[in-house]
């Protein structure tokens with residue numbers, strides 16, 4: 112029975128745990144996947160679009176100013192006249208710089224190779240100077256202008272957009288390059304915003320796969336981007352991205368899943384990468400999973416406790432019903448079989464005297480006939496109570512038949528058993544049952560027998576029954592001993 116219980120409890124636990132685990136984990140993984148999907152396919156491309164729009168808006172202004180400068184007759188005339196008064200061009204550049212709140216405004220003359228800016232003549236550009244390479248590139252440019260994104264050393268290396276516009280004289284001859292440099296403020300702010308708000312990093316990667324600008328540099332925080340740059344495989348990935356035009360990528364970096372969206376910014380010639388490490392919200396989902404699992408564990412525990420309690424109490428009820436007599440609450444015959452076996456085993460280990468009493472109510476049929484069956488029941492209950500009150504806790508009493516009771520007295524020889532039987536007889540005699548304002552007198556006949564080590568249960572019963580029969584035959588209301 113105990114084994115079956117254990118098996119049932121294990122089965123219920125396994126079913127509950129498996130069910131809860133399956134549903135909790137399935138819902139967790141589905142939620143994480145849909146969150147990742149949402150971030151990769153909606154949020155990151157949207158961030159990328161926003162940044163791109165800001166870049167384009169930021170670029171309109173310097174392009175416009177530079178084109179105005181390139182077609183300005185003052186500048187062209189001044190060059191044609193031979194760059195006489197340098198203060199004139201310096202004032203002109205200073206005015207423009209201040210008016211448009213630019214980082215810088217410049218003009219480089221093809222004839223003198225002089226680099227003029229708002230504060231005067233800066234230097235002369237030279238073909239073999241790497242920092243002047245931009246000029247010689249623009250010189251050969253088939254289009255009117257180029258956009259060059261660079262870090263302005265004069266402004267804490269701020270990301271600056273230079274618009275380099277070609278200048279022609281009135282015959283269409285190339286006479287120099289002019290333009291302004293403006294900070295990409297809005298882009299910078301957005302990058303910082305995405306970094307801080309969404310834990311989302313923005314990288315600008317050039318066509319060779321090198322990281323040119325990233326939110327990690329802006330926020331100056333310890334960032335996985337450092338790890339990303341170091342990581343050989345990721346380095347390869349960046350190069351792969353650089354050759355793809357646009358797309359969404361997902362990859363594992365150390366212990367994290369990283370989602371990445373990329374697009375080509377033709378104005379810069381760079382790729383814009385929006386990267387999110389560990390989708391924000393996954394942590395919350397994981398916490399929810401843990402709470403779910405804890406709740407499931409609690410429910411499983413409660414169900415198991417209730418099941419165990421219910422089974423045990425049913426089991427106890429069944430056991431009690433199977434081994435006790437409903438009317439008197441005493442053991443029945445089935446119980447006696449088990450108890451007798453245990454007693455005999457104990458006696459074999461520790462031999463002591465044991466005696467048995469078998470008593471029967473005298474003319475009990477008459478009680479039923481005269482007062483009714485319920486009165487008979489009351490008498491039976493009363494005699495059971497009387498007997499129990501006279502026995503020791505270690506003694507065993509059982510309702511052997513309708514109005515027959517069997518008592519096994521442990522550590523008790525036949526002489527003492529006889530005395531007890533006599534006391535019991537007197538007790539029944541002197542304690543009539545009160546039933547519906549009537550007193551029902553009753554006597555009992557008792558048979559007494561001592562247990563012999565070779566006795567089986569039936570042999571002992573047979574001897575004590577013989578003694579009872581003797582008591583009955585000798586006139587009832589008396590005790591007889593088996594001899």
Ligand SMILES: Nc1nc2c(ncn2[C@@H]2O[C@H](COP(=O)(O)OP(=O)(O)OP(=O)(O)O)[C@@H](O)[C@H]2O)c(=O)[nH]1
Pocket residue numbers: 438471472473474475476477479483484485486487488491512513514583
């Ligand atoms: N009220 C009641 N009567 C019972 C119960 N069990 C058995 N009896 C009755 O007990 C009576 C026993 O009758 P008999 O076996 O003739 O014995 P008796 O009348 O006691 O006569 P002797 O044993 O010879 O003294 C029967 O009438 C049974 O119906 C019970 O649980 N309740």
